[in-house]
Amino acid sequence: MEKVIGEFDKDQRELIHLLHEIQKQFGYIPAHMISQIARQLKISESEIFGVLTFYKAFTLKPRGKHLITICVGTACHVRGAPKILDEFKRELSIEPGETSEDNLFTLEAVNCVGACALGPIVIIDGDYHGQMKTREVDKLIKICRQKNGKR
Amino acid sequence: MDEFDTSKLDKIRAEVSESRLKQKTCITICGGTGCHAYGCLKVAEVFKEEIKRQNLQNKVDVRTTGCHGFCERGPIVVIQPEGIFYQRIQLNDIKEVISETIINKKILDRLLYIDPRTEEKIVYEKDVPFYKKQERIVFGNNGFIDPTNIKDYIALDGFKALVKVLFDMTSEEVIDEIKASGLRGRGGAGFLTGKKWEICREENSEKKYIICNADEGDPGAYMDRSLLEGNPCCVIEGMIIGAYAIGASQGFIYVRMEYPLAVKNVTLAIEQAKKLGLLGKSILGSEFQFDIHIFKGAGAFVSGEETSLMASIEGRRAFPKQRPPFPAQEGLWGKPTNINNVETWANVPLIINKGAEWYSQIGTKKSKGTKIFSLVGKINNTGLVEVPMGIKLKEIIYDIGGGIKDNKKFKAVQTGGPSGGCIPADKLDLPIDFDTLTKAGSMMGSGGMIVMDEDTCMVDIARYFLEFSQEESCGKCVPCRVGTKQLVEILTHITRGEGVEGDIKKLKDLAKSVKEGSLCGLGQTAPNPVLTTIRYFRDEYEAHIKEKSCPALVCKDLIVYSIEPEKCVGCLLCLKSCPVGAITGERKKIHIINQELCIKCGACFEVCPPKVAAVLKYTGKKRDRILKKDLKQRAKE
Numbered sequence: 001m002e003k004v005i006g007e008f009d010k011d012q013r014e015l016i017h018l019l020h021e022i023q024k025q026f027g028y029i030p031a032h033m034i035s036q037i038a039r040q041l042k043i044s045e046s047e048i049f050g051v052l053t054f055y056k057a058f059t060l061k062p063r064g065k066h067l068i069t070i071c072v073g074t075a076c077h078v079r080g081a082p083k084i085l086d087e088f089k090r091e092l093s094i095e096p097g098e099t100s101e102d103n104l105f106t107l108e109a110v111n112c113v114g115a116c117a118l119g120p121i122v123i124i125d126g127d128y129h130g131q132m133k134t135r136e137v138d139k140l141i142k143i144c145r146q147k148n149g150k151r
Numbered sequence: 152m153d154e155f156d157t158s159k160l161d162k163i164r165a166e167v168s169e170s171r172l173k174q175k176t177c178i179t180i181c182g183g184t185g186c187h188a189y190g191c192l193k194v195a196e197v198f199k200e201e202i203k204r205q206n207l208q209n210k211v212d213v214r215t216t217g218c219h220g221f222c223e224r225g226p227i228v229v230i231q232p233e234g235i236f237y238q239r240i241q242l243n244d245i246k247e248v249i250s251e252t253i254i255n256k257k258i259l260d261r262l263l264y265i266d267p268r269t270e271e272k273i274v275y276e277k278d279v280p281f282y283k284k285q286e287r288i289v290f291g292n293n294g295f296i297d298p299t300n301i302k303d304y305i306a307l308d309g310f311k312a313l314v315k316v317l318f319d320m321t322s323e324e325v326i327d328e329i330k331a332s333g334l335r336g337r338g339g340a341g342f343l344t345g346k347k348w349e350i351c352r353e354e355n356s357e358k359k360y361i362i363c364n365a366d367e368g369d370p371g372a373y374m375d376r377s378l379l380e381g382n383p384c385c386v387i388e389g390m391i392i393g394a395y396a397i398g399a400s401q402g403f404i405y406v407r408m409e410y411p412l413a414v415k416n417v418t419l420a421i422e423q424a425k426k427l428g429l430l431g432k433s434i435l436g437s438e439f440q441f442d443i444h445i446f447k448g449a450g451a452f453v454s455g456e457e458t459s460l461m462a463s464i465e466g467r468r469a470f471p472k473q474r475p476p477f478p479a480q481e482g483l484w485g486k487p488t489n490i491n492n493v494e495t496w497a498n499v500p501l502i503i504n505k506g507a508e509w510y511s512q513i514g515t516k517k518s519k520g521t522k523i524f525s526l527v528g529k530i531n532n533t534g535l536v537e538v539p540m541g542i543k544l545k546e547i548i549y550d551i552g553g554g555i556k557d558n559k560k561f562k563a564v565q566t567g568g569p570s571g572g573c574i575p576a577d578k579l580d581l582p583i584d585f586d587t588l589t590k591a592g593s594m595m596g597s598g599g600m601i602v603m604d605e606d607t608c609m610v611d612i613a614r615y616f617l618e619f620s621q622e623e624s625c626g627k628c629v630p631c632r633v634g635t636k637q638l639v640e641i642l643t644h645i646t647r648g649e650g651v652e653g654d655i656k657k658l659k660d661l662a663k664s665v666k667e668g669s670l671c672g673l674g675q676t677a678p679n680p681v682l683t684t685i686r687y688f689r690d691e692y693e694a695h696i697k698e699k700s701c702p703a704l705v706c707k708d709l710i711v712y713s714i715e716p717e718k719c720v721g722c723l724l725c726l727k728s729c730p731v732g733a734i735t736g737e738r739k740k741i742h743i744i745n746q747e748l749c750i751k752c753g754a755c756f757e758v759c760p761p762k763v764a765a766v767l768k769y770t771g772k773k774r775d776r777i778l779k780k781d782l783k784q785r786a787k788e
Contacts, residue, residue, distance in 0.1 A: 015466035016449055020408075047467075054468040054625075056450030057408055073370030074565065074601045075527035077615055083753050087730070090750065111452070111619065113409060114373030115188040116527035117222035117534065128188035134754040135728045 001033065005040045012043050015051055019058050028062045064099040064106035066144045068092075069123040073112030076119035084120050085109060087137040104148060105141075156428060156436035157314050160305055163427075167306035174212040176253060177231040178202075179294060183218025183377055184412060185534075186225035191215070194226050197245050211253060214303075217293035217381015220535040221281050224264060229276050229294060236276040237262040267531065267553060281532050284550050286513065286521050289497050290374075290537040293381035298416045301423035304384035310429060312503035316392050317437045320503075325396040326352060329499065331507035333519035338364055338455075338492030339570065339596045340672070341518070341585035347489060351479040352397045354487035359399040362483070362490040363390055365406040365413065366460060368452040369568025370619070372599030374523035374535050375493035379406065379413040382497070383420035387443065389496035391434065392503060394441045397489050402443040405460050408450055418445055452569075452623035456671045457490045459625065470627045471671035492597065494523060514540035518584030522595070528565075528602040529556045538583075545579040548602060559604040562703075563687070567596030569616045569623075570676030572683025573609060592683040594676065608705035609688040610695050613681045614642035620677035631674030634665035638681060646706040650696035655685060700771030707751045711774045714755075716741045718765035725755035725766055746781040 004021055008014040018037060022029050029052055038045045052058040068088060072081050085096070088107055092100050096109040115121050118130030124140060171177070180186075180195045195215045202211050219227050224238035230252060237248065240262060251257045263272040264279055273279050276294075296303040304310075316325055330345030351359065363386060367375040379386060390402050406414050421443050424430045432440045446464050453459045454469035461483045463469040482488025498520060502510045511519050518540040524547065527533050531553035538547060544564060548554070555561050563573040572593035574581065581587050585595050603612065621635035641658055644650050662678030669675045685692060694700050701709040714725070714734075721739040733749045736742030744755070759766040769777055 012466040013464070016446075016463065020447060020449065041466075051466070051468055054451060058449065074568070074599070074615070075371045075533075077370075078528050078601065078603055078607050078612070080753070086750075087752055090730070090752075110409065111368070112370035112373070113184075114376055115185050115222070116371060116373070116525065117185050117225065118188055119527070121188070130188060133757050134752045135730075135758060138730060 002036065005033070005036055008040060010040060010042050012041055012047075015041055015043070015048065016055070019052055019055075023058050026062075028059045031060055061099065062103075064103050065148065066105050066125055067108060067123075068105055069108045069110055069113070070096070071111075071113045071115075071119065071121045071123070072109045073116070073119075075112070075116035076121060079119045081120040083134050084122060084132050084137060087134050088122075088141075091137055091141055104144065157318070159427070160310055160314065160435075163302050163305045164308075167302050171212070171306075174210060175232070176210060177212040177214055178248075178253070179214050179216045179229045179231060181217075181219040181225060181227040181229075181294070182215040182298075183220075183222065183225075183381060184373070184410075185218065185222030186227060187412070189225040191226040193242060194228070194240060194245065197242055198228075198249075201245055201249050205249060207249070207253070214297045216296055217298050218377040218535060219276075219294045220285075220287075220290065220377075220537075221279070221532065222535070223531070223533040231295075234276045235274060236264060236279060238264050280553065281534065281536075281551055284542070284546055285537050286539045287537045288501060288513070288521055289385070289494065290378070290523055290535065292385070293377065296382055296384075298381050298383055299419055301384055301420060301427065304382065308504065309384055309500075310388055312500035313388050313391055313429070314435065315503055316395055317435055317439060322352065322396045322398065325392060325503070328507050329396070329502060332502045332510040333507075333514075333517075334495065334498055334502060334510070335518060335585060336492060337494035337498070337522065337597070339567065339594060341595060344491060344495055347479065347491070348393060348397050350477070351399075351487050351489040354480055356487050358401075358486045359397060360483045360486055360488040361390060361394050361397060361399045361402045362457075362460065362464075362488060363402065363404040363496050364455065364457070364460060364490055364492045365404055365410070366448050366455040367407055367410075367493070367597060368455045368623075369570075369597050369599045371527050371565075371601045372525050372568060372597045374525050374598050376407075376410045376413050377535055378493050378497050378523075379404075379410070380416050383413075383417045384424070385497045385500055386417075386493055387420055387424055387430070389499035390443060391430070391441055392499050393489065393491070393496065395439055399489065400441055402441065403446050403464055403483075404443060405446045405448060405454070405464065407448045414445060414447055421445070451625070452619075453625045453671070453673050456673060458671065460490070461488065468625070470625050471673075473670065494598075515582065515584045517586055522583070522598055524598045524600045526552050526600050526602070529559065529604040529607070530554075530602040531556055540584045541582045543579065544574065544581050544583060547583075547600065548579070552602065555602065555604050559606065561602070562605050562607055563603045563609065565593075565601040565603065565612070565680075566599065567594035567676075567679070568599050569619045570594060570672065570679055571596045571599075572679045573603070573612065573687060574683070575687040592679065592686055594679070606703055606705070608646075608701055608703035609684040609691045610642065610646055610701075611703075611705050613684045614639065614646055616680035617642055617677065620673060624673060624677075628668070628670040628674065630665050630668030631670070631677065634661060634668070635674070635677050637661055638665070638678065642681070645692065645695045646701075647708045648695070648699040648706075650692075652696065654696055655689070655692055659685060694771075698771050700774070702770070704768040704770055709774070710751065710768050710770045711746060711777050712744055712749060712751060712753070712756055712766060712768055713777050714742050714744055715765045715767055718763060720763055720765070722760075722763070724758045724760070728754040728758045730754060743784075744781075745785070746778055747785065 099106045228237045334344045335341040458472040459469035726734040
């Protein structure tokens with residue numbers, strides 16, 4: 001952990017690069033690392049907290065095993081993305097940005113992934129599922145659960 | 152030294168064209184993100200394996216290229232030099248493509264695109280109606296270039312403009328040329344690019360920066376990404392030329408983090424350019440030095456605004472700044488900074504190569520050149536289209552876009568993303584340029600064009616965009632932070648059937664205040680979707696408020712799903728698809744929806760076969776009647 005932080009220059013301009021790197025390696029920004037970052041970059045902890053909560057890329061909580069990304073860009077919206085999102089919310093009992101209690105799923109709503117021809121589109125762990133229908137939501141969740149030996 | 156370095160480029164050009172002569176046939180596979188989602192990487196892999204297996208490597212080249220634009224029909228394969236266009240290609244088609252088309256020169260009918268209007272099968276890419284009215288001067292090379300190989304770009308006269316600028320032109324001449332071309336910023340506002348460069352050039356400072364804004368945040372717009380992914384070198388060349396004209400020694404490309412492929416391809420292109428001496432110290436042996444760094448955004452829409460973007464590069468929250476001073480005077484770290492959008496930079500080498508006079512002949516009086524739009528939504532041919540400015544909206548939607556999906560009725564087209572507005576059917580004859588769109592209450596924006604049909608509720612769309620802007624508002628200034636929140640609340644009430652008389656006036660007044668009082672472009676334009684929908688679709692607002700009905704049958708709280716007893720064939724499809732068990736019935740017996748349990752997810756509506764079409768949506772008085780009947784029915788039970 002110290003090694004990751006130590007590789008960066010002592011300057012605020014490195015902050016976002018650094019946060020990206022930590023998010024990539026740990027899957028979230030552990031809160032106790034903030035003071036170390038502050039010492040390395042010679043800026044205040046509140047400044048870092050401000051930046052990391054401002055941008056959507058960074059989370060202070062670990063993400064679930066499966067990341068479900070639902071495109072709610074305009075093209076997907078007019079093709080029925082809200083219904084798909086509602087169905088995921090209902091099936092998983094979580095809101096976008098939250099992780100299910102069993103830590104299996106994190107639900108995320110994003111603005112446009114640029115695959116508008118396939119809308120409404122859902123990305124699960126990097127796999128694209130295009131032209132989604134409400135009734136397919138349950139199937140996709142089941143597949144993930146089965147991979148983890150749960151029903 | 153000069154001669155040596157430029158001759159190196161000529162040598163690469165000669166080398167590449169020689170090898171291309173040997174490999175007469177080239178199978179190009181579209182590698183844009185749209186086709187990625189369809190699985191084009193696997194297609195390319197299998198093509199390569201098969202070519203190797205049949206020992207054809209010396210005759211046939213397989214190249215994964217940038218985006219071809221016609222995303223609707225992916226994965227797309229074009230066989231050059233003939234330009235044979237195969238669409239929706241599957242893995243099991245590949246063997247036959249090689250044995251039939253490549254070896255026996257026979258066309259495979261089933262892979263051809265069929266023009267839905269004439270039902271004619273089309274063999275060549277250039278004859279596909281989607282491409283016919285386009286003028287692909289910026290985007291056209293995408294389909295020929297492997298973006299991971301800088302030599303492909305060089306072979307197509309890449310960096311010729313840079314050589315011309317470095318050795319034959321002064322920085323003033325470059326700026327004059329760009330000014331004469333009439334190029335306006337493609338990021339949305341449409342400021343004259345040459346003028347912007349000049350202001351920054353005239354600033355007296357040792358250090359100057361230039362930035363390429365690739366934080367393409369408008370939902371439904373992805374042309375910048377396709378350029379960066381598909382032809383990163385043209386953007387890089389544009390930036391080097393700009394840096395030379397302005398006198399900047401350092402450049403940044405700020406890429407949205409949602410675009411990993413763009414980040415990868417640009418990083419690679421920069422590395423390759425450095426190796427060839429096209430970036431770094433003494434570029435091509437001249438005295439000019441310039442370097443480009445990539446900055447990955449972190450997911451904030453507001454960072455597309457220029458001053459916010461600079462704050463983000465500095466490692467701070469993406470808060471906009473009061474202007475003046477403008478970035479050209481005090482930008483990144485307080486130094487003069489010039490910022491342009493991806494597409495603007497990509498136009499630069501073209502203007503230098505072909506001349507301002509040629510460029511200024513394309514387009515309208517005040518908007519020159521072409522513009523790339525992403526045509527999406529309820530349209531038959533989703534994709535990226537590059538058209539000359541001044542083309543009519545109608546031509547884009549019907550001739551290029553092939554009309555509305557499922558033969559529905561056109562309702563509106565939304566341009567300019569969350570900052571733009573909705574343009575109704577009677578304005579389809581509008582020639583598109585910066586000024587006409589602004590006059591219609593919308594804007595060019597970065598070029599998203601979202602087509603909406605009769606099934607789109609305009610109040611819901613206004614609410615959608617406002618919710619977007621409200622969520623993305625950075626919170627620095629009050630009109631934007633509080634104003635957008637209030638707008639969303641009023642709109643949400645209306646879509647829930649809780650709207651009251653006077654809401655429309657309240658929306659208009661508030662919209663005006665937010666527009667006038669906000670600090671940056673986000674707030675100043677955020678009310679546009681509300682204002683244009685009120686201007687053109689006031690009747691829909693009134694239906695929601697007065698009759699508590701949603702004419703487009705979208706707003707959940709104002710509709711019900713119901714099964715028509717006369718039409719239901721008792722097939723059990725809807726019953727099985729209902730996630731909450733709200734439908735009762737037996738095989739060959741009429742099914743009924745329990746309105747109390749129904750969550751209005753629409754699954755039953757989707758599965759009911761179109762021939763039967765027994766599940767229908769209702770709003771207004773009919774909805775009330777159905778709910779009343781349902782209550783009675785359950786009271787009986």
